[in-house]
Amino acid sequence: MIPAEVVTPAVMIDADILDRNIQRMAAAMLSRGLNLRPHVKTHKTLEIARKQLAAGAIGITVATIGEAEVFAADGVKDIFIAYPLWVEASHADRLRALTAACRLAVGVDSAESATAMGRHLGADAASGEVLIEVDSGHHRSGVLPDEVVDVAKAAAAAGLSVQGVFTFPGHSYKPGMPTGAASNENEALGLAATALTSAGFEVTTISGGSTPTALIDGETVATELRPGVYVFGDAQQLELERCAWEDISLTVAATVVSRHEAAGGNVRRVVVDAGSKVLGSDRPDWATGYGRLPEYPEAKVTALSEHHATVVWPDSADLPALGTRLRVIPNHVCLAMNLVDEVTVVRDGSVVETWTVAARGRNN
Amino acid sequence: MIPAEVVTPAVMIDADILDRNIQRMAAAMLSRGLNLRPHVKTHKTLEIARKQLAAGAIGITVATIGEAEVFAADGVKDIFIAYPLWVEASHADRLRALTAACRLAVGVDSAESATAMGRHLGADAASGEVLIEVDSGHHRSGVLPDEVVDVAKAAAAAGLSVQGVFTFPGHSYKPGMPTGAASNENEALGLAATALTSAGFEVTTISGGSTPTALIDGETVATELRPGVYVFGDAQQLELERCAWEDISLTVAATVVSRHEAAGGNVRRVVVDAGSKVLGSDRPDWATGYGRLPEYPEAKVTALSEHHATVVWPDSADLPALGTRLRVIPNHVCLAMNLVDEVTVVRDGSVVETWTVAARGRNN
Numbered sequence: 001m002i003p004a005e006v007v008t009p010a011v012m013i014d015a016d017i018l019d020r021n022i023q024r025m026a027a028a029m030l031s032r033g034l035n036l037r038p039h040v041k042t043h044k045t046l047e048i049a050r051k052q053l054a055a056g057a058i059g060i061t062v063a064t065i066g067e068a069e070v071f072a073a074d075g076v077k078d079i080f081i082a083y084p085l086w087v088e089a090s091h092a093d094r095l096r097a098l099t100a101a102c103r104l105a106v107g108v109d110s111a112e113s114a115t116a117m118g119r120h121l122g123a124d125a126a127s128g129e130v131l132i133e134v135d136s137g138h139h140r141s142g143v144l145p146d147e148v149v150d151v152a153k154a155a156a157a158a159g160l161s162v163q164g165v166f167t168f169p170g171h172s173y174k175p176g177m178p179t180g181a182a183s184n185e186n187e188a189l190g191l192a193a194t195a196l197t198s199a200g201f202e203v204t205t206i207s208g209g210s211t212p213t214a215l216i217d218g219e220t221v222a223t224e225l226r227p228g229v230y231v232f233g234d235a236q237q238l239e240l241e242r243c244a245w246e247d248i249s250l251t252v253a254a255t256v257v258s259r260h261e262a263a264g265g266n267v268r269r270v271v272v273d274a275g276s277k278v279l280g281s282d283r284p285d286w287a288t289g290y291g292r293l294p295e296y297p298e299a300k301v302t303a304l305s306e307h308h309a310t311v312v313w314p315d316s317a318d319l320p321a322l323g324t325r326l327r328v329i330p331n332h333v334c335l336a337m338n339l340v341d342e343v344t345v346v347r348d349g350s351v352v353e354t355w356t357v358a359a360r361g362r363n364n
Numbered sequence: 365m366i367p368a369e370v371v372t373p374a375v376m377i378d379a380d381i382l383d384r385n386i387q388r389m390a391a392a393m394l395s396r397g398l399n400l401r402p403h404v405k406t407h408k409t410l411e412i413a414r415k416q417l418a419a420g421a422i423g424i425t426v427a428t429i430g431e432a433e434v435f436a437a438d439g440v441k442d443i444f445i446a447y448p449l450w451v452e453a454s455h456a457d458r459l460r461a462l463t464a465a466c467r468l469a470v471g472v473d474s475a476e477s478a479t480a481m482g483r484h485l486g487a488d489a490a491s492g493e494v495l496i497e498v499d500s501g502h503h504r505s506g507v508l509p510d511e512v513v514d515v516a517k518a519a520a521a522a523g524l525s526v527q528g529v530f531t532f533p534g535h536s537y538k539p540g541m542p543t544g545a546a547s548n549e550n551e552a553l554g555l556a557a558t559a560l561t562s563a564g565f566e567v568t569t570i571s572g573g574s575t576p577t578a579l580i581d582g583e584t585v586a587t588e589l590r591p592g593v594y595v596f597g598d599a600q601q602l603e604l605e606r607c608a609w610e611d612i613s614l615t616v617a618a619t620v621v622s623r624h625e626a627a628g629g630n631v632r633r634v635v636v637d638a639g640s641k642v643l644g645s646d647r648p649d650w651a652t653g654y655g656r657l658p659e660y661p662e663a664k665v666t667a668l669s670e671h672h673a674t675v676v677w678p679d680s681a682d683l684p685a686l687g688t689r690l691r692v693i694p695n696h697v698c699l700a701m702n703l704v705d706e707v708t709v710v711r712d713g714s715v716v717e718t719w720t721v722a723a724r725g726r727n728n
Contacts, residue, residue, distance in 0.1 A: 007454050007728050041670060063671045083671060086621045086637070086687050090371050109622050112686045140672055141622035141635045170669065257450045258473050258505035271505045273450070277702050278727050282645045305534065306405060306698055307427045307447060307727070308504055322476045323450050334670055338641050339702070341725055361705055363642050363671070364371050 001295070002325045003344075003351045008255040009274040011340045012327070013355075015347040017249035018231055019051065025230045026055040028215055037061050037080060037207065039228030042334045044359035045343070046074045048231060059103070061226040065094050066362030072101045074358075080207070082166060082226060084109040084133050084141045085117065092120040095128065105129040105163055105205070109141050111154030118158020125159030131166040131205060132196075136188035137181060138170035145191035149199045156201075164205035164223075165192040172212040175240060175286050182213035182220075190221040212242045234333035235292040236284065245294055251327035252278055252291075252336065253344075254309070259322050268313050270320060274328050275307040280335025292329045301328065365659070366689045367708075367715045372619040373638040375704050376691070377719075379711040381613035382595060383415065389594045390419040392579055401425050401444060401571070403592030406698045408723035409707070410438045412595060423467070425590040429458050430726030436465045438722075444571070446530060446590060448473040448497050448505045449481065456484040459492065469493040469527055469569070473505050475518030482522020489523030495530040495569060496560075500552035501545060502534035509555035513563045520565075528569035528587075529556040536576040539604060539650050546577035546584075554585040576606045598697035599656040600648065609658055615691035616642055616655075616700065617708075618673070623686050632677050634684060638692050639671040644699025656693045665692065 006012065029036040038052045039061040049060055049071055059078025062068045068079045079098070084107050087095065098104045108114045108130045118125045132151045135142035143151055152162045167188055172181030185208050193203045208214075208222040211229040229236075232250035233243035254274035262268040276290075281304055283290055289301035290309060298314035309328065313319050320326065330336040337343070338360055345353040370376065393400040402416045403425040413424055413435055423442025426432045432443045443462070448471045451459065462468045472478045472494045482489045496515045499506035507515055516526045531552055536545030549572050557567045572578075572586040575593040593600075596614035597607035618638035626632040640654075645668055647654055653665035654673060662678035673692065677683050684690065694700040701707070702724055709717040 007452075009727050083637075084622045084635075086619050088371075088619075088687075110686055113621070116687065135630075139630055140667065140669065140674055255450050255452075257477070258448045266499075266503055271448070273447075273728070276644075276646065276699060277725075280640075280645065281647075281699065282640065283647075303504065305504065306702075310504055322474055323452075323480065335640060335645065338670075339725065340727075361641075361703065363373050363704075364637070 001327060001349070002253045003346060003349060005351060006253050006344055008253045008325060009278045010253045011278065011336060011343045012251055012253050013343050013345050014249045015345050015352060017247065018048070021231050021233070021247060021249055022051050022055050025214065025227060026057065029225060030056065032217070034222060035224035037224050037226050039082065039226045040071060041067060042228035043231055043337055044357045045355050046358050047355045049076060058224065064362055064364055065091060066364055067359045068098055068104065069094065070359040070362060072098055076102060078103045080131065081106045082168070083107050084113060086113050087117040087120045089120055095121060096124050099124065099127040105131055107131055107133045107166060108151060108155060109133040109143050111151050114151060114155035114160060115158050118160050126161055129161045129163045130155050131164050131207060132162070132192070134165050134167040134188050134192045136167040136169050137184040138168060140170060142167060145188050145195060148192040149195050152196055152199065152201055162201050164203045164207065165189060165196065166207035168209045169213055172210055173236065173240065173284065178212040178240060178242060179216060182216045185209065185213060186220050193221060211237060212240055229333055232333045235329045235331045236287065238292060238329065239287055248294060248329050250333050250336070251294065251329055254326050254328050256320050256322055256324045256326065259319060261319060268319060270311050270313060271308045272311060272326055272328065273307060274309050276304045277306045278336065278339055279304065279309065279328060279330045280332055280339060282332035282335055287331055291331050294327055294329060365691060365713070366617045367710060367713060369715060370617050370708055372617045372689060373642045374617045375642065375700060375707045376615055376617050377707050377709050378613045379709050379716060381611065382412070385595050385597070385611060385613055386415050386419050389578065389591060390421065393589060394420065396581070398586060399588035401588050401590050403446065403590050404435060405431060406592035407595055407701055408721050409719050410435070410722050411719045413440060422588065428726055428728055429455060430728055431723045432462055432468065433458065434723040434726060436462055440466060442467045444495065445470045446532070447471050448477060450477050451481040451484045453484055459485060460488050463488065463491040469495055471495055471497045471530060472515060472519060473497040473507050475515050478515060478519035478524060479522050482524050490525055493525045493527045494519050495528050495571060496526070496556070498529050498531040498552045498556040500531040500533050501548040502532060504534060506531060509552050509559060512556040513559050516560055516563065516565055526565050528567045528571065529553060529560065530571035532573045533577055536574055537600065537604065537648065542576040542604065542606060543580060546580045549573065549577060550584050557585060575601060576604055593697055596697045599693045599695045600651065602656060602693065603651055612658060612693050614697055614700070615658065615693055618690050618692050620684050620686055620688045620690065623683060625683060632683060634675050634677060635672045636675060636690055636692065637671060638673050640668045641670045642700065642703055643668065643673065643692060643694045644696055644703060646696035646699055651695055655695050658691055658693060
């Protein structure tokens with residue numbers, strides 16, 4: 001499964017599964033009559049964004065100005081920064097350059113930040129489209145639906161062009177929650193869009209998340225969705241039952257470096273050379289561990305140091321020999337991609353390409 | 365506190381505090397008669413390693429061959445890879461080049477991996493010094509003290525030069541544990557070294573961890589210690605009471621991008637633009653949150669997304685305005701440094717330098 005030339009630890013992408021995931025989401029959005037604007041913070045990779053756009057995505061979503069710059073430089077013409085930016089003087093020229101290069105929309109979740117953005121953009125404010133962020137239950141950023149009009153009025157007064165509303169139903173990342181979160185999302189977006197329309201704004205975009213909710217069929221008020229993780233899947237999506245084992249396109253190749261049969265009160269375990277510096281250390285409290293092993297679904301990744309993953313082995317299976325190469329599915333694939341400068345692309349068990357993670361580390 | 369030219373989020377290092385931390389640890393090791401071999405995985409930065417060596421460190425510790433290569437290329441002459449390497453054919457030439465450039469020791473924790481290392485190094489095996497890893501209670505890698513002799517014999521039979529033993533008392537990372545872990549460390553190292561000596565091996569190095577245990581005075585069998593985090597401190601060390609607020613030399617500069625007074629059942633909070641992609645997401649179950657705010661010790665970082673930290677604000681303090689710049693202490697500073705390509709060095713409130721995180725991402 002791991003080509004011989006791969007030096008562990010290394011992030012590997014199965015090109016066929018990746019392509020299938022991209023096509024499946026594109027087809028699902030098409031059949032629901034929704035635009036697809038994938039969040040590229042998941043992969044930060046030009047080659048994958050190109051595939052998503054070729055499959056019908058109307059544009060991309062990013063989290064930072066720096067990510068937008070990387071993809072705009074590659075020719076992406078429609079970018080949404082789905083983040084409540086607080087615009088400073090240092091951002092203004094960068095935002096102007098982006099609006100010259102592509103259609104750009106940014107998020108805003110307060111009258112003050114809309115005013116600051118307008119002030120710094122000055123005469124160019126009108127080229128800055130904004131979507132107002134709504135809190136649909138995640139309780140992170142975003143305003144409540146009944147506060148949207150105040151923000152929109154401030155944005156309009158600041159010279160910005162109000163395009164609509166967006167939300168991220170992050171509370172969908174819990175067992176049993178995706179369906180309820182999708183319903184919260186729909187309700188919050190509906191209330192917010194109606195409020196804006198009633199106040200005289202023309203709402204052209206109603207934008208929702210997320211991989212856990214995107215494939216839930218049903219009526220929605222959204223005009224577009226912004227899933228990200230669907231291209232790869234990860235252990236969180238697997239344990240939320242939002243993807244199947246065979247949908248996982250990204251794994252970390254690792255080697256057994258330490259091996260311990262039960263002795264002296266210790267648990268039966270191996271240590272592999274993929275730690276938090278390649279897997280990332282997100283671990284929601286409902287997760288079974290720090291990742292999963294596709295070939296050993298019963299194994300548990302019980303601890304993670306920077307360069308060690310401790311894998312408690314199921315009693316039913318032989319403990320693998322030292323030097324055995326194993327694949328690990330990260331809990332949260334967006335963090336794993338942000339830890340490496342390049343990824344190894346595999347097709348039919350052979351390395352076919354190396355991709356640069358072009359926007360890695362572009363945090364601002 | 366945050367110089368105006370810093371664009372958030374950004375990792376900032378206070379040069380004076382860094383220097384003081386480096387000097388304090390060097391002086392403590394000198395007064396205990398111990399060699400200091402700092403673990404540079406914490407900072408991965410040439411400038412900081414040079415300061416540590418200038419202050420009297422006898423060499424450095426690294427976690428990977430790739431890290432060793434970066435520091436050897438900068439002229440470091442004594443390097444220990446404190447990791448149970450499983451040596452493959454692809455590593456052999458790299459290890460040979462390192463032993464030509466510097467004195468190199470590597471970790472080993474099984475007869476099989478010693479044999480594999482010797483086989484791949486062939487006639488050059490004798491230049492490969494090894495330290496045998498002992499499990500002193502962390503139960504990650506390492507053998508029990510009474511298994512050390514078997515590993516040493518296999519290493520010697522493979523042509524490797526056995527230099528001694530090492531351990532990492534990782535179970536010190538828990539409230540109340542540092543003192544007990546230091547005692548476990550001392551006991552395990554003592555048993556292992558005695559066993560080796562009794563079996564006829566000359567033990568020249570007995571190597572221990574770690575920042576939580578290094579400054580605990582008392583008799584020790586160790587000849588050297590390998591603390592890493594002490595140069596910066598972090599929220600874990602703070603909450604373990606292994607450093608004080610004024611010892612923290614590394615913080616992440618962040619901006620308040622979203623602000624929520626209690627309303628609609630929501631908690632009173634701000635969101636800052638430093639998420640898991642700059643802070644790292646390690647969060648031991650005993651931690652108060654995902655980091656700490658030095659200027660607001662009562663604030664709690666209750667949630668972390670990739671580009672958002674949710675900070676629940678103490679009732680006793682006014683909620684900061686949008687655009688306020690705040691500093692955040694990461695929970696685990698080694699992960700934060702591994703997320704950025706460069707860091708901003710500040711002295712007396714002014715930016716004085718930018719350092720490259722030269723070994724960032726060198727996972728293999």
